[in-house]
Amino acid sequence: MAKHLGLNTKSHSDISVDSPCVRNCCLDQDEVCLGCFRSLAEILQWNRATGAEKQAILAQSLLRKASRQTKFG
Template sequence: MPNPLDEFYTVKVTPSDDVKSPCVRNCCLDNEDVCLGCNRTLDEILAWGNASREEKKQIIENSTRRSASKDVLISTAI
């Protein structure tokens, strides 16, 4: 006889789950609501859980671009 709790404890994996979150658990927002750890905007962080695979890829691309831009600003300031 099936256990009725099996459904409760089963994790449902959707195709969008195969994109790893860029979160590095160093969460702190700057004055523009961009996380200093992962370089995602607050809106992108909030949208991540319901985002499609393609949307997640776009968020990662955006955060990578922001990170590279910050690196350039830091290196030119030194």
């Protein structure tokens, strides 16, 4: 019925989030990919994660990337 009324029934878990994988997979000593900056655990979790979980993973990977660029220029 919600669809009939034109209401948006999508939840945050239904959000489609593209993988940040750039096909440059190489893990550092902390098991973080140097291509997408996700941890190995996050990479393995990706296909089972909800949209909200994927967004959280992306946020963490962006923080790691920024931190690495600050340290190593």
